[in-house]
Amino acid sequence: MIKLYGLDVSGNTYKVKLLLSLLNIKYQFIKLDVNNQQHKSDAYLKLNPRGEFPTLEDKTIVIWDSQAILVYLAKKHASLLEENHWYPDDAKDMALITQWLTVANGEIFNFLGKARSKLKFGYECDLELAQTQGNRTLKWIERHLSNNSWLATDKPSIADIACYPYIALCEEGGISLDGYSAIHGWFQKIESLSGYITMPGIKHR
Numbered sequence: 001m002i003k004l005y006g007l008d009v010s011g012n013t014y015k016v017k018l019l020l021s022l023l024n025i026k027y028q029f030i031k032l033d034v035n036n037q038q039h040k041s042d043a044y045l046k047l048n049p050r051g052e053f054p055t056l057e058d059k060t061i062v063i064w065d066s067q068a069i070l071v072y073l074a075k076k077h078a079s080l081l082e083e084n085h086w087y088p089d090d091a092k093d094m095a096l097i098t099q100w101l102t103v104a105n106g107e108i109f110n111f112l113g114k115a116r117s118k119l120k121f122g123y124e125c126d127l128e129l130a131q132t133q134g135n136r137t138l139k140w141i142e143r144h145l146s147n148n149s150w151l152a153t154d155k156p157s158i159a160d161i162a163c164y165p166y167i168a169l170c171e172e173g174g175i176s177l178d179g180y181s182a183i184h185g186w187f188q189k190i191e192s193l194s195g196y197i198t199m200p201g202i203k204h205r
């Protein structure tokens, strides 16, 4: 059975849990004991040399980085579906999805995610810079979603799953979501998907 190492309050862990649930894949969740630095232990560093989470273990295959894990799951398991809209085989679609995986691990995690980590967990971060850049990021994503139903293609894809958590959680980082009607419409579409699960901190309006 697939094993997922992570933490319930981690948005990067949640995006993997969300795709596993949408794909109806059974797995074992291994909650890391971060208070005792389990994620920096020799045993865990053998799985994830960065000492970060999440990490996915599928028999002998070990994948770290939540974006890479989404690609793996969507390719391996969703390819059994009649139509793999999560990560289609078309060159253009793959490139468009990869753009958004980069945004998820770039602006979204580094600004929206880090502002939240600072206010919620006390992690080191320049809060003012993260909030300013986070607001700038929300503005251009709002413009994009005003003209597009989903981030990358005309169907839900792993681009949406990768970007959703830290946008939906950004108010915990002191970044308001007021007035972003296209982003709220996109939240509703994601939250209506069959198999959707939430995480602590996401507000449902």
Ligand SMILES: N[C@@H](CCC(=O)N[C@@H](CS)C(=O)NCC(=O)O)C(=O)O
Pocket (backbone or CB within 6 Å): 010, 011, 012, 013, 039, 051, 052, 053, 054, 064, 065, 066, 067, 105
């Ligand atoms: N790009 C990585 C980032 C992973 C990451 O920074 N995870 C955080 C939790 S959400 C973490 O491991 N923090 C603990 C640490 O860095 O020591 C991913 O998407 O998986």
